Amino acid sequence: MAQFPLTKTLTSITVTRHDGAYxxxxxxxxxxxxxxxxxxxxxxxxxxDLDDLLAEEEGAQAES
Known part of the structure; x- marks a missing residue:
């Protein structure tokens, strides 16, 4: 039986580029x-994906 992973709250996300890889x-x-x-x-x-989600959120906020 498949189990779903635990949901955690993120505190930090860092993206870096090194030697052509992220x-x-x-x-x-x-x-x-x-x-x-x-x-x-x-x-x-x-x-x-993030850009699309943010655009949807902005659209929903503009409608309310």
Whole structure:
């Protein structure tokens, strides 16, 4: 049976570029840190997804 991961509150997100690769570092409220190495395509997709979500949020706020 599949289990869903625990939901945590993030306190810090850092994106850096080193030697042509991106590194995404995420820290949660308990101080746990996860570091991910991601490609340029993935970082572009993340940026696009965030941009779309923010645009939807702005649109919803403008309507209310």
């Amino acid at each position: 590194q995404l570092q995420i820290e949660d409220e308990s101080g746990d840190v996860a570091v991910y190495h991601i490609g340029s395509g993935q970082i572009l997709q993340l940026a696009d």
